[in-house]
Amino acid sequence: MARTIVLNAKLRRTGICGAAETLLVDEACVETHLAPLVRALLDAGCEVRGDATVRTVDPRVRPRPRTTGTRNISTR
Numbered sequence: 001m002a003r004t005i006v007l008n009a010k011l012r013r014t015g016i017c018g019a020a021e022t023l024l025v026d027e028a029c030v031e032t033h034l035a036p037l038v039r040a041l042l043d044a045g046c047e048v049r050g051d052a053t054v055r056t057v058d059p060r061v062r063p064r065p066r067t068t069g070t071r072n073i074s075t076r
Contacts, residue, residue, distance in 0.1 A: 006037050025051060048062055 009020035025034045035057045041048050043058050049064040050057075 002033065003037060003040050007040060007044060010041060011044055031056065 006023065007018070011019065023037070025037075030053060034054065038048055038050075038054065038057045038061060043056060047062065048054070048058075048060070049062045051064060055061045055063065068069075
């Protein structure tokens with residue numbers, strides 16, 4: 001269910017700025033929850049940027065620029 005919600009929130013009607021900008025995931029859930037969500041977003045053609053932990057999930061994840069604040073996937 002989370003996969004469906006995240007994909008819909010990020011990829012549905014992106015031209016109207018209605019897309020989700022940030023996904024915050026607890027570090028304890030990196031392998032069980034974050035990894036499948038990141039792979040689903042990447043496979044759907046979404047560019048994913050994240051912190052060092054997120055980048056370990058998939059080599060296609062790009063580093064988040066420091067100038068964009070929290071508009072990326074982060075772990076806490």
